[in-house]
Amino acid sequence: MELCIDFGGTEIKLAVTDGSRVVATGSIPVLGSPADLPAAAAEARRLLAETDLAETGRTSTGRTETGRTSPDPAETDPAETGRTADAVAIAVPGVVDPRTGRMLHANAKYDFLEDFDLNTWALTEFGVPAVVENDARAALIGETSTGSAAGERDAVLVTLGTGIGTAALIDGTPLRGRTGHAGILGGHLTVDLEGPVCPCGNLGCGEALASTWALPAGTTMTEVFTTDAHPEIRDRFLHVWGAVVTSLVHSYDPAVVILSGGILRAGDAVRAPIEAHVRAHLWPSMTPPRFIVPPEPELSVARGLSILARATTTHTATPQEEQ
Numbered sequence: 164m165e166l167c168i169d170f171g172g173t174e175i176k177l178a179v180t181d182g183s184r185v186v187a188t189g190s191i192p193v194l195g196s197p198a199d200l201p202a203a204a205a206e207a208r209r210l211l212a213e214t215d216l217a218e219t220g221r222t223s224t225g226r227t228e229t230g231r232t233s234p235d236p237a238e239t240d241p242a243e244t245g246r247t248a249d250a251v252a253i254a255v256p257g258v259v260d261p262r263t264g265r266m267l268h269a270n271a272k273y274d275f276l277e278d279f280d281l282n283t284w285a286l287t288e289f290g291v292p293a294v295v296e297n298d299a300r301a302a303l304i305g306e307t308s309t310g311s312a313a314g315e316r317d318a319v320l321v322t323l324g325t326g327i328g329t330a331a332l333i334d335g336t337p338l339r340g341r342t343g344h345a346g347i348l349g350g351h352l353t354v355d356l357e358g359p360v361c362p363c364g365n366l367g368c369g370e371a372l373a374s375t376w377a378l379p380a381g382t383t384m385t386e387v388f389t390t391d392a393h394p395e396i397r398d399r400f401l402h403v404w405g406a407v408v409t410s411l412v413h414s415y416d417p418a419v420v421i422l423s424g425g426i427l428r429a430g431d432a433v434r435a436p437i438e439a440h441v442r443a444h445l446w447p448s449m450t451p452p453r454f455i456v457p458p459e460p461e462l463s464v465a466r467g468l469s470i471l472a473r474a475t476t477t478h479t480a481t482p483q484e485e486q
């Protein structure tokens with residue numbers, strides 16, 4: 164069993180997986196304080212205990228359904244020991260140092276996690292160390308291993324929403340780079356030299372021009388893309404996203420571009436214009452990539468974390484590596 168914890172923007176999503184099978188899921192709201200950690204651990208233990216009971220018939224006191232008490236002290240109360248997790252993987256909205264697993268830079272809500280050792284935290288809470296990964300990269304690993312782009316070895320993922328999250332897979336290997344920043348800063352490519360200074364420090368970033376936080380006060384993304392109330396904003400956002408994705412395709416030469424985020428549920432109103440922009444502005448000798456909108460985007464990160472967690476225990480190749 165793998166325990167997957169995704170520290171997301173509005174909620175902390177948890178999943179217990181058994182290989183590619185999602186056994187149980189849960190979520191708790193984000194408080195944006197260190198109290199998120201014990202809350203996540205408690206919810207994880209609850210899910211593990213629930214899973215353990217469902218899978219083996221053991222009760223939370225270590226007794227079997229027949230009432231026989233297990234002689235092995237280690238078999239007692241999974242709600243306390245968390246021993247049913249063979250591996251733990253954690254996704255965070257920030258930059259993760261691939262050498263240490265520590266966050267080098269965190270989304271504002273999780274600034275308390277910066278340089279915090281989640282590996283040791285998992286070891287203390289669940290008895291096994293954790294693998295820690297950037298959330299967009301975990302989602303990309305999930306979609307290209309057991310999700311909508313299964314088997315693809317060259318892929319780019321772009322999540323549109325609160326910000327612009329990106330990740331790249333090249334020759335079956337997730338791009339991480341020297342310090343973990345490679346592939347994930349696609350939202351901070353300059354698309355307008357005359358644009359605003361982004362909080363990241365760069366000029367005219369795609370995210371500063373077209374994301375939830377770039378919307379005028381009182382306007383929502385759903386309103387922009389499901390009604391005709393703001394055609395100028397809609398056109399500008401699509402133009403920016405098209406430029407960002409074109410630059411990512413030029414950078415990474417993917418066979419598929421996976422577009423994710425709640426706003427993609429607005430049907431073809433988002434995917435089709437982005438694809439058209441890329442086709443219109445693509446380098447002449449490039450083959451246009453296939454565009455995919457995952458049917459189960461809520462499972463992308465958990466799928467990726469499950470693969471990463473299993474890799475720590477079995478040392479088996481990921482589906483991409485096997486090819």
Ligand SMILES: [Zn+2]
Pocket residue numbers: 350351361362363364365368370371
């Ligand atoms: Zn920026």
